[in-house]
Amino acid sequence: MSRVREFDTxxxxxKAMEVFWRKGYEATSIQDLAEATGLGRGSLYAAFGSKHGLYEHALQRYVQLTTDATRVSLMQRxxxxxxxxxxxxGRIDDALKEPGRPGCLxxxxxxxxxxxxxxxxxxxRDAIAALQDSFFGTLHxxxxxxxxxxxxxxxxVSNFLVTMIQGLRVMSAVCRDKAMLAQVVDTALLVIPQ
Incomplete structure (x- = not known):
């Protein structure tokens, strides 16, 4: 008889997403994940198959959270x-509020x-497509x-804005100057015709 999982997947x-987000995939060890989640290595392997299997779940969770947040933001009247x-x-604020976090997962x-x-x-690729679809719908x-x-x-315009978001995430990881990043946003808005 197999044991029933005794943890909340x-x-x-x-918790794993937070570790991968803070350290990156390569620098994260299975021990880091075990410590963060409170599970033993065996339990992690049994539940997710491998470090990469847990990473896939963590990345998909991140994508879902950010995609949902973007859709809500774009539905404002x-x-x-x-x-x-x-x-x-908002993406700039998110990136700058946690100095130890290196940007976007x-x-x-x-x-x-x-x-x-x-x-x-x-x-x-699917995350980028969902973001493009969100902008497309809002602009349409x-x-x-x-x-x-x-x-x-x-x-x-949708493709430009998707690229802009990713560029802002990269820049906010190396440049903590909110005023400069806000100026970049205002310049980017010129691409939206009037």
Whole structure:
């Protein structure tokens, strides 16, 4: 008879996500994960198969949390430029509020794992697509309500804003100057036609 799991999988994945976010995949040991989650190595391997299996769950959790937060932010009933500005400034605030955290787990996955890890590449690709879809929907609605000119290239603007978010995450990891980053956001908003 097999033993019943005596832990909350969501809580374990959340704690593991924090470790991977703080240290990155390569620098995180299974011992780090065991200490953070309070589980033994054997329990972690039994539940997730490997360090990479736990990483996949942690990255998917991060993507879900950030995707949900982005969708909520983009659904605000204010002019589209304000919605986008608030979202981008919010990403800066999130990045700067924890000095020990090196930025965005998704960006870390892109630079650390995507070049040689197909599963991580798929998770990241799907996350980027979801972000593009969120911007596309918001911009399309704004255009239908007359906030944007009919000729607005919504896919191009959406792709630019997705790239902008990732760039802000990278810059906020190395530049802690909120005023400078806010100026970059204001410059980026010029791409949204009036």
């Amino acid at each position: 969501d809580e374990v994945v959340q 204010v002019p589209v430029r304000q919605v986008v500005r608030d979202l981008l400034l 998704l960006v870390m996955a892109i630079t650390e794992r995507v070049p040689h890890d197909e599963v991580t590449h798929r998770i990241v 609605l704004a255009r239908s309500m007359g906030e944007l000119p009919p000729e607005t290239d919504i896919p191009a």
